[in-house]
Amino acid sequence: MKTKGLKKDKVNVVTLGCSKNLVDSEVMMTQLRGNNIDVTHESDKDDSNIIIVNTCGFIDNAKQESIDTILRYADAKMDGQIDKLYVTGCLSQRYKDDLEKEIPQVDAYFGTMELPLLLKKFKADYKHELVGERIITTANHYAYMKIAEGCDRPCSFCAIPLMRGKHVSRPIEELVKEAKNLARNGVKELLLIAQDSTYYGLDIYKKRNLADLLRNLSDVEGIEWIRLHYAFPTGFPEDILDVMAERDNICNYLDMPLQHGSTNMLKLMRRGTTREKQEALIERIREKVPGIALRTTLIAGHAGETEEDFQQMMDFVEKTRFDRLGVFPYSHEENTHAFSFKDDVPEEVKQERTDAVMELQTAISQELNEAKIGKSFKVLVDRKEGGYFIGRTEHDSPEVDNEVLIDATKQYARIGDFVQVEITDATEFDLYGTIE
Numbered sequence: 001m002k003t004k005g006l007k008k009d010k011v012n013v014v015t016l017g018c019s020k021n022l023v024d025s026e027v028m029m030t031q032l033r034g035n036n037i038d039v040t041h042e043s044d045k046d047d048s049n050i051i052i053v054n055t056c057g058f059i060d061n062a063k064q065e066s067i068d069t070i071l072r073y074a075d076a077k078m079d080g081q082i083d084k085l086y087v088t089g090c091l092s093q094r095y096k097d098d099l100e101k102e103i104p105q106v107d108a109y110f111g112t113m114e115l116p117l118l119l120k121k122f123k124a125d126y127k128h129e130l131v132g133e134r135i136i137t138t139a140n141h142y143a144y145m146k147i148a149e150g151c152d153r154p155c156s157f158c159a160i161p162l163m164r165g166k167h168v169s170r171p172i173e174e175l176v177k178e179a180k181n182l183a184r185n186g187v188k189e190l191l192l193i194a195q196d197s198t199y200y201g202l203d204i205y206k207k208r209n210l211a212d213l214l215r216n217l218s219d220v221e222g223i224e225w226i227r228l229h230y231a232f233p234t235g236f237p238e239d240i241l242d243v244m245a246e247r248d249n250i251c252n253y254l255d256m257p258l259q260h261g262s263t264n265m266l267k268l269m270r271r272g273t274t275r276e277k278q279e280a281l282i283e284r285i286r287e288k289v290p291g292i293a294l295r296t297t298l299i300a301g302h303a304g305e306t307e308e309d310f311q312q313m314m315d316f317v318e319k320t321r322f323d324r325l326g327v328f329p330y331s332h333e334e335n336t337h338a339f340s341f342k343d344d345v346p347e348e349v350k351q352e353r354t355d356a357v358m359e360l361q362t363a364i365s366q367e368l369n370e371a372k373i374g375k376s377f378k379v380l381v382d383r384k385e386g387g388y389f390i391g392r393t394e395h396d397s398p399e400v401d402n403e404v405l406i407d408a409t410k411q412y413a414r415i416g417d418f419v420q421v422e423i424t425d426a427t428e429f430d431l432y433g434t435i436e
Ligand code: SF4
Pocket: 151, 152, 153, 154, 155, 158, 159, 160, 161, 195, 196, 232
């Protein structure tokens, strides 16, 4: 790292947690650069003298990772390797007072909505004219787009509303402007994210307006894939399915965290739905958008979960055959509604149940992938690695879903290009193929 005070300031932003936090880091970097401040993202070059850690405060593991990262840079500061250390994001929003006491080496802590205050530390101003512009830290050909902030839902286990506040949708015009800027800079795939994307518009348009947003974004020239994440089952705006079916550049893909498959648990989790309603919704989605890939997220071992509830979740996973699935052990989070329950499922049982769901899903994923052998898919090439060009179909989101591997010793593909690929082999989470 640069030794103290010799060269012009350079900021290195380190992002932890989810894609929504990544967008916050990108917005922060855009504002810093807009104020002529040299900034980089997760650079491993030791040339930055100022570090900003954008933390995650969602569940225990994530909190621990954030604390470890802060401590690592606090040590670097004590060793004189960096001049300044700032911390922002969800952990800082949630535990600012404790962190200030426990890790005083940090120059300042900021909440999730305090970017203008952070900029002041650099004698910089928040530039409204930069709204809709964004430096992206992902590959140049895809970008996350945060369509709303915060959440109005009462899910028992979730601390996000404590850290991100109430749901606030961004106006369609602003999002279209951002999409045009991103497309101008080479972005072909937009990943729409929010805490609850299906709540979009209820605040500013007094109606669920995601379908309208999708149509407007779908009209943006150069955007070839639009992918929808973080849908919520209750009050699901089914008019988006018509837009998905009518527009080729909206991926036949839907990420909809459902959290559980037992009605008793869905009630305890305050999800406002039942197993039967979830199954009926999934059936309608698959009817209206044939071949759609469904991704979900589940929690195992929530306070109050019985063996019977767990068996119902296993049965739900077996019967629904999700294309993509993530499952996490329950984390007993203070100040959430569920914190008032007894955390009565032992940690090892939480992990056993998590592993059992994943084992079941792995077998399902293997079968679904094998059924793709001999079929042809449009693939977006993301990178080259280990002798392969690696890409994704419209059924796969970056970082979390399956990938398509093309033998780079035999064929060439340009990163950021779409290629047509015939699938020749499959494993539980990857496909192998040749360019047609
Ligand atoms: S929808 Fe529920 S789980 Fe998702 S962010 Fe909101 S409160 Fe948390």
